[in-house]
Amino acid sequence: MRQSRVYTSQSMSLADQVELVGSTSHYLTRVLRLAKGDPVTLFNGDGWDYSGEVCEIQGQRILVNLLDSKVPGNESPLKITLVQAISRGERMDYSLQKATELGVFCIQPVTSRRVEVRLDNARQAKRLAHWQRLVISACEQSGRAVVPNVNAPLSLDEWLADKAATPRLVLDPLAKITISSFSVIGDAISILIGPEGGFTDEEMEQAQASGLTAVSLGPRVLRTETAGPVAISVLQASAGDL
Numbered sequence: 001m002r003q004s005r006v007y008t009s010q011s012m013s014l015a016d017q018v019e020l021v022g023s024t025s026h027y028l029t030r031v032l033r034l035a036k037g038d039p040v041t042l043f044n045g046d047g048w049d050y051s052g053e054v055c056e057i058q059g060q061r062i063l064v065n066l067l068d069s070k071v072p073g074n075e076s077p078l079k080i081t082l083v084q085a086i087s088r089g090e091r092m093d094y095s096l097q098k099a100t101e102l103g104v105f106c107i108q109p110v111t112s113r114r115v116e117v118r119l120d121n122a123r124q125a126k127r128l129a130h131w132q133r134l135v136i137s138a139c140e141q142s143g144r145a146v147v148p149n150v151n152a153p154l155s156l157d158e159w160l161a162d163k164a165a166t167p168r169l170v171l172d173p174l175a176k177i178t179i180s181s182f183s184v185i186g187d188a189i190s191i192l193i194g195p196e197g198g199f200t201d202e203e204m205e206q207a208q209a210s211g212l213t214a215v216s217l218g219p220r221v222l223r224t225e226t227a228g229p230v231a232i233s234v235l236q237a238s239a240g241d242l
Contacts, residue, residue: 004032005041005049005143007136012050018042018064025062028054038069040064043139045147047071057183072145078240079105079188080092084161084229085195086110086117091225094133098229099101100138100148103236105188107135109153114197119153128152156203160210164191168212171231173221175214179231181213184239191235 006024016173020028028034035052042050056063082099086092086109096107109131111118119127131150139147144189166188192212199207208214217230 003039003041003051004028004034005043005140007140007147008042008044009184010044012042012044012066012069012070014046014050014066015065017055018050018052018066020062020064021060025060028062029057034062042066043145044089045136045139047075047146049145050134053150070120072143074103074143075146076103076105076236076239077187078184078235080232080235080240081106081108081188081190082232083108083110083190083192084228085112085156085193085199085224086115086119086153087196087224088117091196091223092117092131093134094225095228096134096150097138099232100135100144101142102229102232103144103241104148104232106148107131107150108190109151110156110159110192111153112156112203113200115195124153146149156199156206160207160212163189163211168192168216169231170194170199170204170207170212171217171227172199172214173216175216177213177215179215179217179234180238182238184235189235189239191228191231193224193231196224 010018012018036054038054040052040054042181049072050066051065051068052064055065082104084095135148135150166186168190170192222230
């Protein structure tokens with residue numbers, strides 16, 4: 001039977017007793033129906049899994065005794081940063097969820113000319129919190145103990161101006177180089193994905209002038225929410241852990 005595995009923001013070490021409340025406690029007791037003595041694994045993003053046992057349940061409060069810890073060893077050796085143009089609602093959620101399951105290292109949302117989603121400060125804070133919860137949930141499901149960070153959105157100009165030492169790619173359906181034939185040098189890479197309407201010609205020219213290499217995913221044009229996960233899969237297959 002698969003062991004229950006949930007995230008907590010608390011610091012943990014062996015022999016600790018961890019108190020879980022709120023939605024986490026509700027999920028373990030009401031959804032998974034855990035009882036006293038049942039095993040559970042906790043993680044907090046520090047790279048370790050902490051195995052424990054439910055020792056007490058009191059209403060909306062559950063106590064777990066930590067018994068063992070280990071590094072899952074399932075992080076990719078290739079640190080991929082997904083630079084994703086913000087898309088609407090479930091499309092953006094899908095991109096981030098699948099990217100996390102596939103082992104992405106970091107997620108950088110960007111805005112560009114054809115991005116339809118505009119976020120003021122209040123909406124941006126709420127959206128960032130939502131995206132980070134989504135990534136945490138994907139880590140719970142996929143067994144990752146390192147939680148990718150979702151950075152605050154940048155404009156395309158801002159991100160391009162930040163010259164990075166690592167290789168940077170941009171997806172372009174007209175590119176002559178396929179992503180599968182690109183030779184990754186080093187252990188880190190960034191991949192820029194356009195919005196639902198694609199980048200404008202001027203933006204694509206700006207990206208390449210900033211040192212990005214244009215690559216294609218093949219003869220078919222994919223949706224923005226599909227392109228990122230597919231690009232990550234190809235990079236993982238060639239230089240990562242797949």
